[in-house]
Amino acid sequence: MPSYISDSRLNSYEAAFCGATAGVVSRFFTAPFDVVKIRMQLQPHRTQFQLKHADPKTIKYTRIIPALKTILREEGIRGLYKGNLAAEYLYLLYNAVEFCAYREIELFIEKLDSQNQIPAAAKTFTSGMLAGSAATSITYPLDLLRTRFAMQGTHNQTEGIIGFYWGVWPTLMQIMPYMGLVFTTYDHIASTFKAARENGTLSPDHKPMHDMLSGALSGIVSKTVVYPMDVVRKRLQVQGPSRKHYVISAIPEYATRSWFKCMKLIAAQEGVSSLYKGLTVSLIKVAPAISMTFFVYEKTKDMVISWKS
Incomplete structure (x- = not known):
């Protein structure tokens, strides 16, 4: 039986259109x-699991609101959208491929499991x-550019074609369990809401709110599980295969190490909690992002179906 996400009334192109629209918004x-x-992930300071805030005199980006104010004051509104053009293309293409691929893969598995x-x-x-793996493989160069542009460095760096896929393995290692968890958790929670609406426990008028809540919870659970891999991915992406013209010279050498060794190095030099740098802001972002997606x-799916009827 198809999941809550899939709909037999949509073809692959229509699913891609719905996904692209969701990604851009x-x-x-x-x-x-x-x-x-x-910015928080790429700060190389040592951290500890504690309630008191880091010293803003030695660490530039310590909390979400102050960090937003700092970027806004130093770089203007454009600073808050650095790399956003590449990111918009990324999200448009990523979600189009992902929802289209999800539909096709699910249908294929359903046929195999008669x-x-x-x-x-x-x-x-x-x-x-x-x-998620298919979408990541196709859009990875845009994700790398988005990360580089979001930083403050101004040096140019020539790395060749391979440079566009630097850090792709930790990305795939992260995205596979992450997207698997996102879709599974969302499907379970949304299906539970659907059953409650059908038996009269919940009002059908609240379906949009149920879908948003399902997305928010699935994003929070999934992101927390795989977050350390995301930190490693960002370190590898920004550094690239060479230290030449590196925008954050204080970060230790990771380029010649595997993603697992890189993770161990970060934990050893900066503390285990450093693998969760920026987690709070990431969860604040991911909850509304997945919810809105x-x-x-x-x-959009309902709109397309209404057009076809």
């Missing part, structure tokens, strides 16, 4: 938080994992 509203998250022996959660997780996707 979601990105526009969350771009400033993404810039803050990246006897319904595979658990529904496993199908959703596998479909989300593979769809699925909300806009569902609304």
